[in-house]
Amino acid sequence: MRIKRRTKRFFKRVLIAIPILLLCAFLYQLLRRPSSAPPSKITVAMTPERIERGQYLFVTLLDCDGCHSERDFSRLGGPVIAAGRGQGRMLPLEGLPGQVNAPNITPDKETGIGGWTDGEKIRAIREGISKDGHMLFPLMPYPGLRYLSEVDVQALVAYMNTLPAIRNYVPRSNITFFVGMMVKGVPEPVVRPIPPVDPDGGEIYGEYLVSIAGCEECHTPQKRGQADASMRYAGGRVFTLPQGTVLSANITPDKDTGIGKWDFIRFRDRMRSFRQYKETELPKVGPERFTLMPFLAYTKLTDHDLEAMFLYIESRRAIEHFVVPHPGHAEIKD
Ligand code: HEC
Ligand code: HEC
Structure with missing residues (x-):
């Protein structure tokens, strides 16, 4: 009898505690501020080597153009319109929580980041x-x-400082309340200086390149809006564009559903497959012919970097996951 009453009381308390805990968690999330630290006081050196490295990072490896530049979306790969490099734009991706705009990151003082310090x-x-x-x-x-x-980050900024200033006002993003609250934990200060990674480090350099290029972000499927950590690089993340839906490919070393049977040459040629098109003669985009993979930016990736990336990707866990990037359509192959 007594035990029964005690258990009852216990469960009653738990039942009261749950909503209180949930409310606390909600209030914490609502009131917390994203963690941030003051910017560094650095002024980057504007040497020609730095600017050149920065250009490779901006245009080729990191594809900042992908979101921040004006592009011709009527043609395959959406080539950049050079006169609109860095001017920002509203992003047409569907399924985003609100209107997400990539800001003007040219040195224009009023509508860009011309008034910002390098730090x-x-x-x-x-x-x-x-x-x-x-x-x-x-x-x-x-x-x-x-x-x-x-x-590298200094090289990137050095190059950005050389971009022609473009006057183009882009409204601030408008993220829905709930998602805005849930992502507050993402920003994190970089507390220690990050040393350069040896370009001759093979797989380790590959890991560096793949991490900064965001391959994993696009090539990992999502579960309830979050990357599914058990499926890293296994593909199947769904992107809905105005032309239709495309899924990222499985790039794990699985022999049947991934790229496990590829040698380096095949990987290199696939990554640079848009070399077959002259920039000025890219075919028209249509529901049967479009992509989100930055194939166009990657045409200029060096053999050296591709080799390091390949070594790293090959060393990942093979995951069996059959993905058809363009459901219902023939694949764009090299
Ligand atoms: C996938 C799209 C995407 C890519 C790729 C991308 N950005 Fe952005 N960037 C954004 C969006 C969207 C915002 C604004 C986010 C917001 O409004 O909350 C932003 C904001 C910024 C800002 C802050 C501007 C401001 O006014 O607050 C800078 C600087 C920036 N990006 C630089 C870069 C650089 C450099 C690269 C390449 C290394 C890059 N971005 C790649 C989408 C992108
Ligand atoms: C913005 C998202 C995005 C980024 C970033 C991205 N990918 Fe992709 N990738 C895709 C999508 C989507 C496909 C399917 C493309 C298609 O068929 O149109 C794809 C296809 C591929 C393919 C072709 C696979 C096949 O079976 O033919 C390879 C290889 C690949 N990606 C490797 C990489 C690597 C390596 C990186 C990083 C350097 C990378 N991707 C970055 C989205 C992305």
């Missing part, structure tokens, strides 16, 4: 905090860019 630019790129301290929605790929070494 503030570095903080935005690696830590997801804007000049005024508000957090950036993590479609901006700072969770991967946070691994950028000091030399």
Whole structure:
């Protein structure tokens, strides 16, 4: 009898405690501020080597153009319109929580980031905090860019400083209340200087390149809006574009459903498969012919970098996961 009453009381308490705990968690999430640190006071050196490295990072490996530049979406791969490089735009991806806009990141003082210090630019790129301290929605790929070494992030900023200033006002993103609250934990200060990674480090250099390029982000399927950690690189993340739906490919070393049977040459040629098109003669985009993979940017990836990436990807866990990137349509193959 007594035990029964005690158990009852216990469960009653638990029942009362649950909503209280949930309310506390909600209030914590509502009131917490994204973690951030003051920007560094650095002014980047504008040497020709740095600017050249920065251009390779911006245009080729990290494809900042993908979101921040004006592009011709009527043609395959959406080639960049050079006169609109960095000017920002509204993003047409569907399924986003609200209107997400990629800001103008040219040195225009009023509508771009011309009034920012180099330290503030570095903080935005690696830590997801804007000049005024508000957090950036993590479609901006700072969770991967946070691994950028000091030399590389400085090179990137040096190149961005050389972009022609473009006057183009882009309204601030408008993220739905609930999602805005849930992503507050994403920004994280980079507390220690990040040393350069030895370009001759093979697989380790490959890991560096793949991390900053965000391959994993796109090539890992999502479960309830979060990357499914048990399916890293296994593909199947769904992207809905105005032309239709495309799924990322399985790039794990699985022999049947991934790229396990590929040798380096095949990987290299696939990554640079858009080399077959002249920039000015890219075919028209249509429901049967479009992609989200930055194939166009990657045409300029060096053999050296591709080799390192391949070594790293090959060393990942093989996951059996059959994906058809373009359901209902023939694949765009090389
Ligand atoms: C997948 C799309 C995407 C890519 C790729 C991308 N960005 Fe962004 N970026 C965004 C979005 C979206 C925002 C704004 C987020 C928001 O409004 O909360 C942003 C914000 C920024 C900001 C802050 C600007 C401001 O006014 O607050 C900077 C600086 C920036 N990006 C630089 C870069 C650089 C450099 C690269 C390449 C290394 C890059 N971005 C790649 C989407 C992208
Ligand atoms: C913005 C998202 C995105 C990023 C970033 C991205 N991919 Fe992809 N990738 C895709 C999508 C989507 C496909 C399917 C493309 C298609 O068929 O149109 C794909 C296809 C591929 C393929 C072709 C696979 C096959 O079976 O033919 C390879 C290889 C690949 N990606 C490797 C990479 C690597 C390596 C990186 C990083 C350097 C990377 N991807 C970055 C989205 C992305």
